[in-house]
Amino acid sequence: MKDLSHAPFIEELCDTTDNMYRLGWNERNGGNISILLRDEELAPYLEGNDPILRDLPLAVPFPQFAGRYFLVTGTGKYFKNVSRHPDVNLGLIRISEDGSIAHLLWGYSQGGSTTSEIVMHLGAHWQRLQVDAAQRVVMHAHPANTIAMTHIHPWEDKAFTLSIFGTCTECIVIFPDGIGILPWMISSSPSIGLASAEKFKEYRILVWALHGCTVTGTTLDEAFGLLETVEKGAEIYMKTYLAPNRCGIDIGMLRDVAEAFTLQVKPGLLD
Numbered sequence: 684m685k686d687l688s689h690a691p692f693i694e695e696l697c698d699t700t701d702n703m704y705r706l707g708w709n710e711r712n713g714g715n716i717s718i719l720l721r722d723e724e725l726a727p728y729l730e731g732n733d734p735i736l737r738d739l740p741l742a743v744p745f746p747q748f749a750g751r752y753f754l755v756t757g758t759g760k761y762f763k764n765v766s767r768h769p770d771v772n773l774g775l776i777r778i779s780e781d782g783s784i785a786h787l788l789w790g791y792s793q794g795g796s797t798t799s800e801i802v803m804h805l806g807a808h809w810q811r812l813q814v815d816a817a818q819r820v821v822m823h824a825h826p827a828n829t830i831a832m833t834h835i836h837p838w839e840d841k842a843f844t845l846s847i848f849g850t851c852t853e854c855i856v857i858f859p860d861g862i863g864i865l866p867w868m869i870s871s872s873p874s875i876g877l878a879s880a881e882k883f884k885e886y887r888i889l890v891w892a893l894h895g896c897t898v899t900g901t902t903l904d905e906a907f908g909l910l911e912t913v914e915k916g917a918e919i920y921m922k923t924y925l926a927p928n929r930c931g932i933d934i935g936m937l938r939d940v941a942e943a944f945t946l947q948v949k950p951g952l953l954d
């Protein structure tokens with residue numbers, strides 16, 4: 684395997700982790716990203732019979748991804764450090780034939796493994812690919828306002844989505860398919876991974892109560908933009924929800940936006 688450090692997909696991931704860190708979404712080792720790489724973007728870096736550096740067992744097997752390559756942030760690694768040392772903080776894995784092992788081909792050069800949320804990532808990739816074959820990015824972060832909102836708002840998909848839609852006009856335009864919420868669960872567990880995968884059948888955006896937010900996208904930019912817009916809505920919500928003269932965007936106004944922009948709003952959301 685040739686050195687991937689300057690591959691375009693690594694450089695883009697480094698820019699993204701830098702931006703996420705500077706926005707305060709990924710403190711310490713918080714957050715994780717995975718990208719399902721296309722064979723053609725990886726081909727220039729493969730050398731035929733690339734040696735497996737280490738085998739990393741998966742708690743839940745994903746035979747449906749046998750032979751597929753993922754670029755994944757490492758467990759315990761800091762987003763703050765990814766761009767300076769991509770080979771330490773990122774790993775390129777290939778899923779084994781039976782789906783139970785991630786073969787490490789590059790990265791995690793000072794030890795370590797894939798993100799602790801790998802079951803959620805692989806589950807989310809699989810479910811979103813069934814909906815849209817172009818979706819290749821799963822991005823998890825801890826944006827403060829989104830988490831804060833889950834302290835004061837019911838954990839209910841439709842109500843949470845409408846509260847965010849009510850904050851600024853752009854939200855319904857950017858994610859008319861809404862936001863799913865998972866009640867508080869132990870993070871990094873196979874059970875939160877599998878429960879999340881269920882929600883990703885329906886949503887591209889999943890808020891984990893009292894923890895953070897995960898989005899899926901076709902590109903890093905698209906996923907980043909979703910997170911950014913959810914967090915902007917949550918910030919406005921947190922700044923205004925106690926104001927006695929708060930107005931907000933009501934259902935009638937949301938219907939007008941949906942019509943003006945011919946949005947594919949999730950059925951039932953604006954009823």
Ligand code: 2HA
Binds near residue numbers: 713798870871
């Ligand atoms: O990577 O964000 O959810 C640390 C986490 C766990």
Ligand code: ZN
Binds near residue numbers: 714823824
């Ligand atoms: Zn997290």
